[in-house]
Amino acid sequence: MKKSLKTIIVGFSFAVISLFAVNIQAEEQIRIVGSSTVFPFSTAVAEEFGRTTKYKTPIVESTGSGGGMKLFCAGMGPEHPDITNASRRIKSKEYKKCTKAGIKIVEVKVGYDGIVLANSKKGEVFNLTTRDIYLGLAEKVPANEDGSKLQDNPYKTWQDVNPSLPNIKIEVLGPPPTSGTRDAFVELAMDKGAKSFPALKELRGSSKAGKSEFKKIARTVREDGAFIEAGENDNLIVQKLDSNPNAIGIFGYSFLDQNSDKLQGANVNGVSPEFEKILSGDYAISRSLYFYIKKNHIRMKPSIVQFAKEFTSGSSMGTDGYLVDKGLIPLPRDEYKKVKSNTKNLVELEL
Numbered sequence: 001m002k003k004s005l006k007t008i009i010v011g012f013s014f015a016v017i018s019l020f021a022v023n024i025q026a027e028e029q030i031r032i033v034g035s036s037t038v039f040p041f042s043t044a045v046a047e048e049f050g051r052t053t054k055y056k057t058p059i060v061e062s063t064g065s066g067g068g069m070k071l072f073c074a075g076m077g078p079e080h081p082d083i084t085n086a087s088r089r090i091k092s093k094e095y096k097k098c099t100k101a102g103i104k105i106v107e108v109k110v111g112y113d114g115i116v117l118a119n120s121k122k123g124e125v126f127n128l129t130t131r132d133i134y135l136g137l138a139e140k141v142p143a144n145e146d147g148s149k150l151q152d153n154p155y156k157t158w159q160d161v162n163p164s165l166p167n168i169k170i171e172v173l174g175p176p177p178t179s180g181t182r183d184a185f186v187e188l189a190m191d192k193g194a195k196s197f198p199a200l201k202e203l204r205g206s207s208k209a210g211k212s213e214f215k216k217i218a219r220t221v222r223e224d225g226a227f228i229e230a231g232e233n234d235n236l237i238v239q240k241l242d243s244n245p246n247a248i249g250i251f252g253y254s255f256l257d258q259n260s261d262k263l264q265g266a267n268v269n270g271v272s273p274e275f276e277k278i279l280s281g282d283y284a285i286s287r288s289l290y291f292y293i294k295k296n297h298i299r300m301k302p303s304i305v306q307f308a309k310e311f312t313s314g315s316s317m318g319t320d321g322y323l324v325d326k327g328l329i330p331l332p333r334d335e336y337k338k339v340k341s342n343t344k345n346l347v348e349l350e351l
Contacts, residue, residue, distance in 0.1 A: 028303055030058035034068025034085030035180050036234050037113060037252035038289050041323050042085050045311045048322070052310075055303040058083075062233070065180025072292065073098040082297045082304055086290045087113065087180030087252065095351045104295040107349040108308065109339050111317055112329035114253040114278035115185050115285040117172075117266040123245035124166050126158070126266035130284055133268075134193025135161045136170050137227055139220040147197025153222045173230040173237045174221075174250040184287040185250055186219040189268075192284065194218035238263065253278060254327025279329050289328070295346055305346075312340045 032042055039062040050057025063071065065086040072084035073094055090098075090107070098105055117128065135141050136155060143151040158165035175182040194217060195201045204214035221227050230237045230249070237249040242262050249263075253273055256265050265273035269284045277283045291311070298304050310316060317323050319330045331339060 028301055029056040030083065030301060030304055030307055031081045032058055032060045032083040032085065032291075033063045033071050033081045034061075034083075034291070035065045035087040035289070036062040036175070037087040037181055037254070038085035038110065038291060040254060040258075040326055041110065041289070041317075041328055042291065042311075044323060044326055045307070045316055048316070049307050049310045053303070053306060055306065058307060064176065064178040065183065066178035069094045072294065073101060073103060075101055076103060076294065076296050078300070080294070082294050082301060083307075084292050086292065088184045088287060089290060090292060090349070090351075092351055095349070102296070105349040106293040106295050106308075106343065106346050108291050108293065108312065108343050109331065109335070110289040110291060110311070110328065111323070111331050112278060112286055113289050113327075114273045114283050114329070115181060115188065115250065115287065116253055116256045116273040117248050117250055117268070118241065118256050118263045118273075119248050119266070120241050120243075120245040121262060121264050124168070125264055126165070126248065127270070128165070128266050129162075129196075129269050130189050130192035131196045132158070132162050132165065132193070134190045134196075134218065137172060137221055138190060138194070138218065139222045140217055142197050142200070146199045147194075148199040150217065153224070153226075155226075168246045170226040171244070171247045172227050172250065173240055173247055174227055176229045176231060181250065181252060185285065186221070188285045188287060190221075191215075191218045252327075253329070257327035275327075275329060286329075292349075293346075295348060298346070308343050312343045 032046070039060060043060045046058040046060050049055065065088060068084035068086065069090065071081050074080055117126065119126065136158060139153060140150045141153050143149040155161050155170060157167050157169055159167040174185070194214065195204065200214060200217065203210045230240065234251040234255045237251055238255060238259050241247055241249045248266065256263055256273060271277055271283050273283055278286045293304060293308060315321050317328060317330060318336070321330070324330055330336070
């Protein structure tokens, strides 16, 4: 009986120790959320990290930049993500929400990306201007030459927008409002297009209220079927474009690069979406990519520091790194050194 009891106690102790070890291992697995554009880059780093270190491969979820920030800033502890990816910089209201929750943030700028408008190679190559993009996709557009009067968007085809464009129905598959790609697209493309009208440009610079009204006019996307929200899955947009040569999709340059056998990018303001032209700034619709670390979680998960080290290494996001092969536009040398130093020293973001 004594021997049996001893065996039970030893067995129970071993089970408790094993369960404790499993829990520690589970806690060490980094959880990453956020941008669908940064997702393939983050996934590549996660896989390399899992392959070359003693830690488990981080879990990477594509929730969109806005969705990721919401999860990231919701709180601290094992139930909350450790890192969020973003295809635009954190907004001041998101930063305030995070800091109010006591979250300390380390910002890591990864590189650059171009937002492309692309269609199937079975269709025509589009030569668009930012003005064309605004007129084709905005809910309200000018009813006269200077933009002082507005109307509900009447344009059905791209030729209606601009006589030099194809006589093809406006059908654009794009990201939802929670996406950083959507945020950057309306700011970089549609704002520029709206500013080509003198009255709207004047409205933007008139006052704080005028600027707010301008943003509403420039960035509100039409909801009459010409623009179709296709979710956060950019690969799904690629598949839909391949089956519909007349449709245009909006996504990050890396997805065009990875699907160059099927898709072609539209020229914007006379410039094609190419690696060198995005890097030089010649391409009109380009933006920065980021990930944000929850510094408070590092004590719970020290592996976060090692993951950040791998992500910012020269072999990863350097000019000859494996992320460049996946379509990332690398940071200039001086900027890269600063980002790497700030990340190594876990410099907290202050807005």
